[in-house]
Amino acid sequence: MAEIQDDFERAADPALSTRPGYYGGFGGRFVPEPLMAALEELDYALQGVCEDPVFRRELERLLRDFAGRPTPLYHARNMSREAGGAAIYLKREDLCHTGSHKLNNSLGQCLLASHMGKSRVIAETGAGQHGVACATAAALLGLECEVYMGEVDIERQAMNVFRMELLGARVIPVGTGSRTLKDSVNAALRDWVENVRTTHYCMGSVVGPHPFPAMVRRFQSVIGVETLEQFDEVEGRLPDIVVACVGGGSNSIGIFSPFIGKGPTLVGIEAGGVGSSPGEHGGSLCLGDVGVLHGAMSYLLQDEDGQVAETHSVSAGLDYPGVGPEHAYLKENGLATYELVGDDEALEAALFLTRGEGILPALESAHAVAYARRTAETLGPDKRIVVCLSGRGDKDIDTLRERFG
Numbered sequence: 001m002a003e004i005q006d007d008f009e010r011a012a013d014p015a016l017s018t019r020p021g022y023y024g025g026f027g028g029r030f031v032p033e034p035l036m037a038a039l040e041e042l043d044y045a046l047q048g049v050c051e052d053p054v055f056r057r058e059l060e061r062l063l064r065d066f067a068g069r070p071t072p073l074y075h076a077r078n079m080s081r082e083a084g085g086a087a088i089y090l091k092r093e094d095l096c097h098t099g100s101h102k103l104n105n106s107l108g109q110c111l112l113a114s115h116m117g118k119s120r121v122i123a124e125t126g127a128g129q130h131g132v133a134c135a136t137a138a139a140l141l142g143l144e145c146e147v148y149m150g151e152v153d154i155e156r157q158a159m160n161v162f163r164m165e166l167l168g169a170r171v172i173p174v175g176t177g178s179r180t181l182k183d184s185v186n187a188a189l190r191d192w193v194e195n196v197r198t199t200h201y202c203m204g205s206v207v208g209p210h211p212f213p214a215m216v217r218r219f220q221s222v223i224g225v226e227t228l229e230q231f232d233e234v235e236g237r238l239p240d241i242v243v244a245c246v247g248g249g250s251n252s253i254g255i256f257s258p259f260i261g262k263g264p265t266l267v268g269i270e271a272g273g274v275g276s277s278p279g280e281h282g283g284s285l286c287l288g289d290v291g292v293l294h295g296a297m298s299y300l301l302q303d304e305d306g307q308v309a310e311t312h313s314v315s316a317g318l319d320y321p322g323v324g325p326e327h328a329y330l331k332e333n334g335l336a337t338y339e340l341v342g343d344d345e346a347l348e349a350a351l352f353l354t355r356g357e358g359i360l361p362a363l364e365s366a367h368a369v370a371y372a373r374r375t376a377e378t379l380g381p382d383k384r385i386v387v388c389l390s391g392r393g394d395k396d397i398d399t400l401r402e403r404f405g
């Protein structure tokens with residue numbers, strides 16, 4: 001299996017080497033004083049385990065035997081033929097245990113929490129995917145787990161709430177603000193300040209104050225490191241384009257990490273939703289401005305009064321008004337480009353992949369599939385596109401039935 005660890009130091013350096021915790025002008029720690037000590041402790045522990053062979057071996061064992069890594073890199077021949085043009089490969093994170101890439105991160109953070117002597121982990125969740133992954137890792141490692149979830153989301157995602165409860169986690173309803181994901185992050189941060197002695201906050205994406213974006217990147221970089229190796233094995237070179245959907249930005253940073261500045265065009269796909277007006281999409285990088293959200297400087301969506309805007313996407317995982325600071329850095333420096341794909345095109349792409357390849361993708365991932373489909377036909381057969389298929393679509397069956405049933 002690929003070595004995940006060494007990639008972090010290598011690929012994060014252009015920005016992080018100058019000012020720790022910053023990606024150029026983005027990132028940092030915009031948090032109240034009491035959180036600083038917790039973040040320092042976490043950063044220190046993270047550096048420690050990165051050099052600890054016992055931790056590294058244990059994480060590699062769990063990723064292999066529990067999560068099912070390495071996930072395959074699959075040449076989607078039918079999809080490539082039907083799109084006409086470039087060859088399309090899918091990195092199959094949908095085959096990871098619990099159905100998405102989220103477990104890579106939760107296993108890493110929960111193992112870190114055990115090494116730090118914490119007995120409890122907390123998490124935020126929107127659709128419930130990260131909550132389920134965190135509850136799974138906590139069950140495995142014998143940690144108490146509590147998950148903050150907005151009241152609106154609890155209503156929309158009853159099945160994942162029950163899955164978390166089956167796994168032994170407690171779901172705590174959040175009734176403040178818009179009662180969705182961004183409010184759950186705030187609630188989890190407040191809990192963490194009060195209980196930091198016993199508790200680790202398992203953040204679900206490459207967002208939040210330093211060291212969360214760097215830590216989550218590290219645990220997700222296994223996706224890219226495996227892809228680089230697997231692609232080299234079959235093609236003997238680098239891909240031309242690597243594409244992934246961007247919610248908070250963790251599956252995309254994960255697959256991008258070993259390719260940054262190395263030649264392939266890196267494309268992040270944000271939720272175009274149903275239009276470009278506020279509240280109709282989740283395009284923080286494509287349509288937002290620079291500002292501070294959840295303790296980091298990055299791009300975010302605001303309304304005219306400077307309030308964090310409502311977002312919309314057919315896929316709950318892309319329905320977040322912010323984005324990880326490293327993506328802001330990659331965008332500003334031309335190291336990656338970001339595009340929108342709307343609800344309709346994503347739904348069509350999900351059906352296209354299901355009928356053509358027998359793979360039902362998560363609607364988040366279907367945004368990246370749609371971009372690959374639309375781009376492949378403009379390229380010659382010598383070109384190669386790799387898509388990060390971040391998750392499977394079983395959770396989206398109701399949405400698909402409403403649309404195509």
Ligand SMILES: *Cc1c(COP(=O)(O)O)cnc(C)c1O
Pocket residue numbers: 100101102129130204205206245246247248249250251252317318362364365390391392
């Ligand atoms: C949560 C989720 C995403 C979005 O999160 P990122 O941090 O941007 O990766 C994408 N795909 C799936 C399947 C998810 O569950």
